[in-house]
Amino acid sequence: MNSSVNFGSKFVSVLVPVPVGKDETFTYLAPEDVKIGERVRVGFGKREVIGYIVGESSAREGAKSITYRIDSEPVITRDVIELTKYMANELFVPWYRCMEAAVPSGLKLAVKGAKPRFKRVLSIKGSIESAEIKTAGEERALSCIKIIAGHPETFGITDIMRKLEVSRNFVEKLIKKDVLVISEQQIQRNPFSKLDLIKKDVMPDLTQEQKRAVEEIRDADGKIVLVWGVTGSGKTEIYLRAISEVIEKGKGAIVLVPEISLTPQTVDRFRARLGDKIAVLHSSLSSGERLDEWMRLRDGRARVAVGPRSALFAPIDNLGIIVIDEAHEATYKQNETPRYNAIKIAEKRAKFLNIPLVLGTATPTCEQYYKNISAGEPIIELPSRVTACALPNTKIVDMRQELAEGHTSIFSRMLIREIKKALQNREQIILFLNRRGHASFVLCRACGESIKCPRCAVSLTVHLSERRNQKRVPELICHICNHRVAHPSKCPSCGSHLIKAFGAGTEKIEEEVYRIFPSARAIRMDADTTAKKDSHRKILETFIAGEKDILIGTQMIGKGLDLSRVTLVGIIAADSSLHLPDFRAEERTFQQIVQVVGRAGRAEKKGLAIIQTYVPSHPAVAFAAEQNVKKFIEYELKRRKASNMPPFTRLLQWTFESEIEEAAVNGARELSKELQTFPGEILGPAPAPLEKLRGRFRWQVRLVIESNTNIELFSKKLNSISCSKRKDLRVLLDIDPLDLM
Structure with missing residues (x-):
């Protein structure tokens, strides 16, 4: 309960917002029962600020008293306080900024944020027998007592009014007679309330490789365990077994995923196995839902936090394990201040608590692999899928040859043949292109100028998402600042009408699918079609139900999806990210290809992946086609060493x-x-x-x-x-x- 503070009985150290490089903690007088990890309002100079109690302090003459306690219990654990202090020193940002990053927005009550919601509920006052005596002969009153006695603290006044068709005055009379009592109960906002109930799953038998992995994790206190398994090798089941063992010991767990909305199947697996023990923390939840999930973790009602990088700071007492799925993903690095890498911070939290940190991926980064090798940390390899099915066959199509032979379609002749075959066999297909929109840019063929965003140094992308009279109207959009203009009929620079859109995005792929395969049922999954809450899940559910034949998408379709009916994957432009001015471009291209290829053939029928490229012999493409991760890492480490780049x-x-x-x-x-x-x-x-x-x-x-x-x-x-x-x-x-x- 929030409370004003008029006196204090002990000195505490309070973290307040000041610029980096200055003292950030100050001594205040506080009540005896105040706890480390609570937020308080304090006078600081001529203003009042929100601070965090980060420790006890020695007595200081003239210390001010805190003016208001925001929390009655800590919102952040002691080990996370130490973690944020480490972040501040490592990243050269104010400690307060790091603390703010560790607390969800729903808890920042000083601004807008969300507050707990309460409902007024009815219960019997005293014994049921006493209540029945007070209402003897009143049938409706006895019915009311019976219902409330069977469901105490469930129904409010309006609920009873509707259920028994009685007036408010009738219920209030029972309260005045001391038959009923009304109290406030916190409402738990359930982020899954609108979703279908998940059936409890059956634990499969573990393979020998999975058993070995679980055993190694069990004995890996304070170690970083790299679980390197091919797509479909059963990494999620390993996480679940390791976490279940931790829970049985009375401890908690944190599971990081790149983004919850992109990995609904992973979340569903955890819900099915662990039920109410898990709390989900992610940006698609309302502030109120995030607040309630955080409180469930803080109060111990939930023991497993599942979420993106910010879930790393979940207030779990007696934490026993941290798991990071798809550990190669760059989304674990925050691009705003504080610019922390969740994997590096997770390493520190695991070391603080002497617990295992499990990094799971089919495509480890060079840095991860090199670090584990150099430090002698465990690397668990899972080279086979858990089912009898093998990894998909892969075929590289040289698009230079296609062009030389007069074939100018986005789809190679081989891909068109295989799509037709899969459609005839009623199998499903994934078409991947990591570029949304209809065309990549608009170029004037008279003066050579492309149409750029006036605020950003990037070309505008053509979209056909707007509709007028059922016709798709082209529009140019900046993918960075969202600047929009109508598609011009002539060049803005020279006035020539020789302007043309070049390149292709997912909208163009969808258009071509319907042109070449008019009877196919396609669905697109990119940033444009998934802007609404739960839209990722709805698209996937539609595809999994067999209502669509072809899933077209950007990188989000390569993240942790298990689609059993997909037998064909087409990678439209495998080299599109290969030549970016970034020393990690080759590694990311390789990872992307391997991850998307791994969506094919995950059930009985062997899959096929067709990789279209203009550089078929490039190591990133060639090794990805072979799905030879080790060879690529060896190649990449040699290249990094020669160019004096990380991890060296x-x-x-x-x-x-x-x-x-x-x-x-x-x-x-x-x-x-x-x-x-x-x-x-x-x-x-x-x-x-x-x-x-x-x-x-x-x-x-x-x-x-x-x-x-x-x-x-x-x-x-x-x-x-x-x-x-x-x-x-x-x-x-x-x-x-x-x-x-």
């Missing part, structure tokens, strides 16, 4: 942003000069690959340092650099960046 080094990246280009350029140049005294190699200053975003010019400087460098040694100088006082310049420091754009 570490990167620090500064991005300077300003509406005035000169300010961004000068800021980057000044930093580059300051870094001359630092050990390491300076890259830049140079324009960022995305040179302008949302009206701000962007320049970058990178510092390459040895992999074993303790970045905290740089702390004082880095703090002074990253806290620029210039109002026209924003400086963003990213430690170990995953996004170089």
Whole structure:
């Protein structure tokens, strides 16, 4: 219960919002029963702020009293407090910002946030016999007593009015007679209330490889266990068994997934096995639902937190294991301040508590693999699928040859043949292209200019999503700032009518499917079709039910889906991300191909994956077609070592942003000069690959340092650099960046 505070009996250390590089904790006087991890209002200077109690403090003369207790119980555990302090030191951001990142928005009651909801419910006052005596001879009153006695603290006044067809006055008289009593009960908002009930699943027999994995995890306290299994190798079942063992010991678990809405099948598996023991935390929930799920974890009513990276901070006492599924995903790195990598922070939380951290993936990153090998941490390989079915066959189609032979369709001749065959056999198909929209860009063939976003240095994408009189009207949209303009009839630069849309997105794929296969039933899954709550789930349920033949989508269709009727996968442009200005581009291309290929043939019938590319011999494509992860990692590690890139080094990246280009350029140049005294190699200053975003010019400087460098040694100088006082310049420091754009 929230309460005002007029006096105190002990001194506590309160974390308050101040700029980085300054003292952030101050001593306040608080009631004896206040706990570490609670939020409080305190006077700070001339204003009142919200602070977090992070510890006890020695007595200090003149200390102010806290003015208001927001919580009656801690909202954050002691180990998470230590974790956020570590983050602040590692990332060079204020500790308070890290603490705020660890608390869900629904708990931030000081702003808007959500509050617990309560319902007024009825129960019998005293014994049932006493109530019956007080209402002897009153049939309706006796019926009311019988119903409420059978369901105490369930029905409110209006519920009873409807059920017995009585007036409010009738119920209120029973309350006045001391027959009934009314009380407040918190309403639990259920994020699954609108979904079908999940049947409790049956535990399958484990393979020998799975048994070995569960045993190794059981004995891996304080270790990082890399579970490296091919698609369909039963990694989820390993997680479930390991978590069940932890729960039996009275402990809790955290399971991170890239994004709940993209992995509904994984969540359903956990719900089916663990029931009410799991709480789901993710952005698609309302603030109220997130608040209630967080409270269930804090109060111990739920013991397993499932969610994206922010679920790592769940307030679970006696945590026994952390599992990170699809551990290769870049979404585990936050791109806003604080720019933390959930995997690295999970390693620290697991080490603090001496519990296992399990990283599961079919395509481990070079950094993950190299780290486990170098540190002697366990790597569990699962080379086979749990069912009798083998991995799908793969065929590479050289699109240069297709073009040379006069075939200009988006779909190769082989892919068209195999789609026809699958449709005839009533099998399902996945077509993958990691680019939404209808066309990639519009180009003037007279002057050579493409139509770009005026606020961002990117070409506008053609979409046909708007409809007028049942006709699809082309529109140009910026995928970064959402700037929209009508498709012009002539070039905005030179006035020529020789403008044309080039490239293809998922809308174009859908259009071509209906043109070539008019009787096919297709459904598209990308950011445009999944904007509404639960839309991912609805699309998947439609496809799984067999109501659609072809699923067309972007990278979201390659994340943890088990679609048993899919026998054919077509990767339309396997090399589309291969040549991005990022040293991880080859690795991400390889991972993407392997993950999507793995959606085929997961039941009785062997699958087939067709990979269309203009660079068939590139190692990222060739090794992915072979599904040879180990060979690719060996190749990639050699390449990284030769180019002095992670995991053999570490990167620090500064991005300077300003509406005035000169300010961004000068800021980057000044930093580059300051870094001359630092050990390491300076890259830049140079324009960022995305040179302008949302009206701000962007320049970058990178510092390459040895992999074993303790970045905290740089702390004082880095703090002074990253806290620029210039109002026209924003400086963003990213430690170990995953996004170089």
